[in-house]
Every structure is written in C-alpha cells, then in structure tokens.
Amino acid sequence: MNPVELYKSALEDTQALVRQLSQRPRKTATLSPEVAALLESLSTAAVDSTEAQADAPSVASAPPPNEAPSLAELAEAVRACKQCSLCETRTQTVFGVGNENADLVFVGEAPGADEDAQGEPFVGKAGQLLTDIIVKGMKVRREEVYICNVLKCRPPNNRNPKPEEMAQCEPFLVQQLARIRPKVICALGGVAAKCLLQTEEGVGRLRGRWHNYQGIPLRVTYHPAYLLRTPSDKGKVWEDIQEVMKVLSGEVIPEV
Numbered sequence: 316m317n318p319v320e321l322y323k324s325a326l327e328d329t330q331a332l333v334r335q336l337s338q339r340p341r342k343t344a345t346l347s348p349e350v351a352a353l354l355e356s357l358s359t360a361a362v363d364s365t366e367a368q369a370d371a372p373s374v375a376s377a378p379p380p381n382e383a384p385s386l387a388e389l390a391e392a393v394r395a396c397k398q399c400s401l402c403e404t405r406t407q408t409v410f411g412v413g414n415e416n417a418d419l420v421f422v423g424e425a426p427g428a429d430e431d432a433q434g435e436p437f438v439g440k441a442g443q444l445l446t447d448i449i450v451k452g453m454k455v456r457r458e459e460v461y462i463c464n465v466l467k468c469r470p471p472n473n474r475n476p477k478p479e480e481m482a483q484c485e486p487f488l489v490q491q492l493a494r495i496r497p498k499v500i501c502a503l504g505g506v507a508a509k510c511l512l513q514t515e516e517g518v519g520r521l522r523g524r525w526h527n528y529q530g531i532p533l534r535v536t537y538h539p540a541y542l543l544r545t546p547s548d549k550g551k552v553w554e555d556i557q558e559v560m561k562v563l564s565g566e567v568i569p570e571v
C-alpha cells in the first residue's frame with residue numbers, strides 16, 4: 316500500500332471505531348501510545364505524499380461519503396442505464412425505497428414481477444413477509460428503513476442474476492450505501508451477501524456473525540422468498556433480526 320492508501324484505510328478504520336464509540340455512554344476514546352504514534356506517522360506520511368504529488372497531474376479521487384451523489388441523482392442514472400440487456404425486458408427500474416437517512420438498510424437480490432410492475436422493491440409475496448418482519452417483528456414502520464436490491468432491473472422469469480449483470484449494477488448499490496451510511500446493513504440471501512462481501516460462501520455459513528462492509532456492520536440472513544419455501548427457518552431469521560436490533564439500539568457494539 317502506498318502512504319495515501321494506507322492513510323485512507325486507517326482513516327476508514329478510525330471512523331468506524333469512532334462511530335462505534337459514539338454509541339457508548341461515555342462517547343470518548345482512549346488511544347494507546349502505540350496507536351497514537353501510528354496515527355501520527357500516518358498523518359506525516361500523508362502530508363509528505365501530498366506535497367510530493369502537488370505538481371503531479373490531478374486525478375479524480377472517490378468523493379467522501381457526504382459528497383456521494385444524491386439518491387435522486389442515482390435513481391435518475393439508474394433509470395437511464397442501458398449497460399446490460401435487462402434494460403430491454405424491464406418495465407421500469409426499481410431503485411430503492413424508504414428513509415434516505417435510515418439506520419438500517421435491507422439489500423435483496425433483484426426485482427420480481429410485482430416490483431417490475433410497481434417500481435418498488437419487495438412488494439410481492441416475499442415483500443409482504445419482509446414487511447411483516449419489519450413492522451410486526453421489529454416494530455418499526457417500513458418507511459423508517461431503506462430497502463433496495465443488488466440488481467435494479469428484473470431478470471426475465473426471475474432467473475438468477477448473471478455475474479456480469481451484478482458487476483455492472485454493483486456501483487449503483489455501492490453509491491446508494493455510501494450516501495445513506497446506515498448503522499447496519501442486512502443482506503437478504505446469497506446474492507446480496509456475495510455482492511456486498513465478495514464471497515462465495517453460502518448464507519448458512521455467513522449468518523450468525525457480524526461482517527464488515529466499508530466499516531458498517533453487516534448481518535446476513537435468509538431471503539424472504541426462501542422463507543416462503545422453508546418456513547421452518549423463520550426462527551433463524553428472527554434470531555438474525557434480533558441481533559440487528561441490538562446493534563441499532565446500542566445494546567451491542569459489534570467488533571467489525
């Protein structure tokens with residue numbers, strides 16, 4: 316890693332730490348002398364590196380989270396997207412719905428027939444189950460959370476997303492999450508987990524522990540459509556949701 320990358324990575328880790336600590340009652344952080352010295356050396360390295368680059372041609376750098384495009388701008392870009400063949404079969408794009416400042420974001424797989432028709436994620440049978448989990452289980456309004464999918468267009472006949480479709484659509488999700496910066500992300504099913512965690516592991520192996528998505532605690536659970544086929548696993552999803560709720564309430568601060 317060059318000093319700038321090292322600095323950005325340390326900064327992200329520090330931001331995640333501060334975010335966690337800010338949820339604690341004392342709202343203070345004590346650094347060990349070693350960590351303080353490391354941060355000091357990183358800031359020196361970054362200053363040196365910035366000075367060295369002062370005369371270099373300027374290059375575009377990723378905007379900080381609060382400068383990420385607005386959700387309205389992203390939704391417009393999605394509406395205009397023709398990067399893959401799904402644009403030829405979609406009725407409309409399905410960007411996302413809910414509170415733009417949500418503490419919790421649910422990420423599903425892709426719109427189905429109902430979502431394609433209505434332009435809103437999770438409005439069919441699986442969506443009703445997700446709504447029940449949110450409203451009846453978590454006791455929050457659906458509008459309080461944010462809900463979106465990895466793919467913003469419906470794959471014909473609800474087939475699984477192709478790797479190239481996921482790769483092309485992923486930047487929209489990345490920017491959506493960078494804009495919202497929720498306290499917790501809940502990945503619904505294997506496709507969302509694979510995209511967000513860049514893993515080939517299945518839901519059964521990924522659930523039951525916390526993961527780290529860009530410094531944001533992420534929990535993997537079963538997709539509601541799977542639960543409709545396998546209702547005996549509803550208890551496991553409820554366990555996962557309860558862990559999510561503990562983090563949202565500040566009762567638990569996950570080590571991510």
Ligand code: URA
Nearest residue numbers: 423424425426436437
């Ligand atoms: N399944 C999903 O993954 N997303 C939806 O929006 C609907 C069903």
